[in-house]
Amino acid sequence: MEKKVGDWQVIYRARSRNGQSVVKSYMKLGGASEQTEKNSACVSNNGRDYCRKNYRHSMIDRWDSSKVEKVRLELYHDGQMVAHIVFNGTATTSTSWFSQDRVISSNWFDLKEPNTEEGKQFSFFGYSNNDIDRRLYINKHWKGGCSFHKGWMMVIEGLDRGNGCNYEVSLSYPVFLYNPHTYADFYDDFKREADVLVISVIAKRVNAV
Known part of the structure; x- marks a missing residue:
C-alpha cells in the first residue's frame, strides 16, 4: 500500500x-x-x-x-x-x-524568523524526561511557567499525572497540538488538536x- x-x-x-x-x-x-x-x-x-x-x-x-x-x-x-x-x-x-x-x-509565516528566546526548540526528538514527552517540538518561548509557553506545534507522547502543563493533559496519547494562527501563540490559548x-x-x- x-x-x-x-x-x-x-x-x-x-x-x-x-x-x-x-x-x-x-x-x-x-x-x-x-x-x-x-x-x-x-x-x-x-x-x-x-x-x-x-x-x-x-x-x-x-x-x-x-x-x-x-x-x-x-x-x-x-x-x-x-x-x-x-x-x-x-x-x-x-x-x-x-x-x-x-x-x-x-x-506559519514567522517560522523562519530568528528566535533567541528562552526555551526555543525545533527538534524531531524534542524535549523528554521521566514525566514529559514533547516530540516534533517547535517552540518559541517557555520562561515564566506553563501559561507563558508559546510556539507552533508539538507531538505529546505522554505525561505523568501531576506533572507537565494543562495543555498537554489527555486521557490518551499521542496528541498532535498545533497553532491555528499564522504566527506563534500561547498553547493555553489555542490548544487545537490534529x-x-x-x-x-x-x-x-x-x-x-
Whole structure:
C-alpha cells in the first residue's frame, strides 16, 4: 500500500490517540508497511478512517540512498489540512530535515524568523524526561511557567499525572497540538488538536531496486 500525490510520496502516517509513539514507530528499523498493509485507511488523511497501526515506508531506512530533495510535514483534522511545513531535504538524515534552517515554506509565516528566546526548540526528538514527552517540538518561548509557553506545534507522547502543563493533559496519547494562527501563540490559548500527521518526500529513489 503506497500513496502518491503528484511528486510527493507518503512515507509516514500516524493517528492521534492510538497509543503508539510517533518517534518510536518512525525510527523502528525494518518496520515497513508498503508491502504488507492492505488497508487504504493507513494512508488516509482523515482520522475517521481506522488503521490499527502507524504507516511506515521502508524508504526511511534507505534515506541516504533515496536522494531526498524535499520533505513535507502535514497535520489534518477531519480530513482537512490544518498545518504544513516544507523542508529542504537534500543532504539530510531521516530526522535532521526537521530543522528551522531547512524550512522552505509553511502556513506559519514567522517560522523562519530568528528566535533567541528562552526555551526555543525545533527538534524531531524534542524535549523528554521521566514525566514529559514533547516530540516534533517547535517552540518559541517557555520562561515564566506553563501559561507563558508559546510556539507552533508539538507531538505529546505522554505525561505523568501531576506533572507537565494543562495543555498537554489527555486521557490518551499521542496528541498532535498545533497553532491555528499564522504566527506563534500561547498553547493555553489555542490548544487545537490534529488527528492525523503525515510525512511525505520528493526523492529520486523511494522504492528499493
